[in-house]
Amino acid sequence: MAKSKPTRRPTTTKRAAPKPAARSASSPAKKSAPKATNSCWRAASGGPSLRIGHGWDLHRLEPIAPAGPGRPLVIGGIKLEEPGFDRGPVARSDGDVLLHAVTDALLGALGMPDIGQLFPDTDERHEGQDSRLFVTAAVERVTRAGYRIVNLDTTVVLQRPKIGPVKERIRMNLAKMLGVGADRVNIKGKTHERVDAVGESRAVEAHAVVIMERA
Numbered sequence: 122m123a124k125s126k127p128t129r130r131p132t133t134t135k136r137a138a139p140k141p142a143a144r145s146a147s148s149p150a151k152k153s154a155p156k157a158t159n160s161c162w163r164a165a166s167g168g169p170s171l172r173i174g175h176g177w178d179l180h181r182l183e184p185i186a187p188a189g190p191g192r193p194l195v196i197g198g199i200k201l202e203e204p205g206f207d208r209g210p211v212a213r214s215d216g217d218v219l220l221h222a223v224t225d226a227l228l229g230a231l232g233m234p235d236i237g238q239l240f241p242d243t244d245e246r247h248e249g250q251d252s253r254l255f256v257t258a259a260v261e262r263v264t265r266a267g268y269r270i271v272n273l274d275t276t277v278v279l280q281r282p283k284i285g286p287v288k289e290r291i292r293m294n295l296a297k298m299l300g301v302g303a304d305r306v307n308i309k310g311k312t313h314e315r316v317d318a319v320g321e322s323r324a325v326e327a328h329a330v331v332i333m334e335r336a
């Protein structure tokens with residue numbers, strides 16, 4: 122539609138006149154500009170010495186089956202339980218909010234499609250899927266792109282149960298999945314001050330930031 126307008130109006134010839142000038146002015150910049158960076162493998166393999174990635178995820182918490190659609194609450198590959206707390210994530214996979222955020226951070230650093238695009242939750246093959254598979258798949262892409270992980274920092278936002286008692290186990294789990302020492306992985310737990318969906322235990326949230334360097 123935009124192309125058809127100038128042909129209808131002769132006056133657009135005059136209006137169009139400044140455009141070539143603008144284009145020629147920008148042409149030197151075009152020459153020095155890098156090639157398209159949305160091609161995953163080329164961008165990653167020919168990219169900078171350091172790359173940073175951010176991931177975020179949230180899952181609704183519902184009563185655990187058979188009382189509701191929730192799954193057992195698993196965070197960082199560790200099952201969390203607390204007497205009197207019977208809510209878990211609603212998800213196609215196992216709903217591991219932290220591993221999903223970590224996967225997106227890894228993929229994001231590489232400039233690749235996110236976890237939802239690579240592993241659609243509409244795909245029945247991922248029913249109840251152990252989310253460690255997603256992290257492993259992302260780590261494989263990091264390696265293939267010629268990078269290695271420097272460190273990962275994460276925050277899990279959850280009102281109940283407290284993740285403090287299992288933080289170290291989650292950290293060890295993640296370090297193993299990423300193929301790095303535990304000193305390269307950090308897990309922080311926060312509540313949501315009992316406000317909003319997360320604070321009312323109707324949702325769980327996780328953030329992850331990763332830095333990687335050329336291998």
Ligand SMILES: [Zn+2]
Nearest residue numbers: 178179218221
């Ligand atoms: Zn998720």
